[in-house]
Amino acid sequence: MSSRRTTITVTLGLVLLAGCNAEERGHAIKLDKGVYAGASDSVLSDATRLALNQRMIWQTDGPARVATATGPAAMPSGTAAVTGRMAGQNY
Amino acid sequence: MARMKFLCDAERCIHCSGCVTACKNEHEVPWGINRRRVVTLNDGKPGQRSLSVACMHCSDAPCMAVCPVDCFYQTGDGIVLHNKDLCIGCGYCFYACPFGAPQYPSTGNFGGRGKMDKCTFCAGGPEADHSKAELEKYGRNRIAEGKLPLCAEMCATKALLAGDGDMVSTIYRERVMARGFGSGAAGWGHAYREQERTRERKGPGAKE
Numbered sequence: 119m120s121s122r123r124t125t126i127t128v129t130l131g132l133v134l135l136a137g138c139n140a141e142e143r144g145h146a147i148k149l150d151k152g153v154y155a156g157a158s159d160s161v162l163s164d165a166t167r168l169a170l171n172q173r174m175i176w177q178t179d180g181p182a183r184v185a186t187a188t189g190p191a192a193m194p195s196g197t198a199a200v201t202g203r204m205a206g207q208n209y
Numbered sequence: 210m211a212r213m214k215f216l217c218d219a220e221r222c223i224h225c226s227g228c229v230t231a232c233k234n235e236h237e238v239p240w241g242i243n244r245r246r247v248v249t250l251n252d253g254k255p256g257q258r259s260l261s262v263a264c265m266h267c268s269d270a271p272c273m274a275v276c277p278v279d280c281f282y283q284t285g286d287g288i289v290l291h292n293k294d295l296c297i298g299c300g301y302c303f304y305a306c307p308f309g310a311p312q313y314p315s316t317g318n319f320g321g322r323g324k325m326d327k328c329t330f331c332a333g334g335p336e337a338d339h340s341k342a343e344l345e346k347y348g349r350n351r352i353a354e355g356k357l358p359l360c361a362e363m364c365a366t367k368a369l370l371a372g373d374g375d376m377v378s379t380i381y382r383e384r385v386m387a388r389g390f391g392s393g394a395a396g397w398g399h400a401y402r403e404q405e406r407t408r409e410r411k412g413p414g415a416k417e
Contacts, residue, residue, distance in 0.1 A: 151279070153279060156282070156294060159334070162286060173355070174372040174373065177362075
């Protein structure tokens with residue numbers, strides 16, 4: 119009788135512990151020091167990088183802008199296009 | 210690969226706090242949190258300067274080094290971001306950061322601080338770009354839209370520069386060469402009576 123109760127207890131314990139995994143808790147449980155264990159971020163496309171560099175020209179002054187810019191910075195297009203906002207919104 | 214950096218040109222900052230307002234508005238940052246703020250140096254004295262300060266996205270970030278749950282990561286463009294799902298709100302990063310960038314939304318029972326919040330360089334977080342979760346947790350992801358941080362883009366005097374570190378330094382270098390730097394600038398000594406004060410310190414009749 120006693121061994122049966124022990125078996126049930128151990129089985130129940132194992133079942134409960136099986137629920138303690140990272141996915142069900144929603145975050146990492148086992149930590150490896152110095153290693154980021156969260157979700158990975160998206161990588162910027164070349165078009166987005168180009169758009170960012172173009173917008174940097176807006177931060178320069180008059181003389182510097184004349185020296186470095188070939189024209190007004192274009193709004194991002196293609197994969198870098200604005201989503202979820204008004205089209206053509208500058209800021 | 211670019212390394213995204215901020216630079217505040219103290220000669221130009223007029224302490225208008227437009228950057229602070231732009232940041233709070235863009236990311237709908239709640240009361241009590243300032244991802245960006247303007248500080249004054251040498252307040253009321255000659256040489257007073259204002260500086261806009263936020264997370265500087267350090268290349269060797271101390272917050273990343275001290276975080277006990279490793280919730281920080283650096284994007285390929287050098288932007289230091291963190292994962293609020295992993296953050297336990299311990300506050301170590303706040304003590305490690307030389308700029309006081311990490312902010313905590315609330316003080317609850319037992320000293321609970323809530324998840325840390327800081328400037329994201331308008332690059333959102335690890336959630337899918339432009340998703341509702343990303344907006345709620347981290348604010349807008351302007352970088353994925355091909356836009357620079359709003360604080361810098363809205364700066365009326367163009368004091369706050371943001372973007373690829375190489376380009377930022379090029380712009381700043383051009384400015385410094387055009388105007389001179391600090392006490393080396395034309396008229397600086399006259400404006401702040403430096404020679405007179407030096408004479409006063411040394412006493413009457415002292416040679417320059």
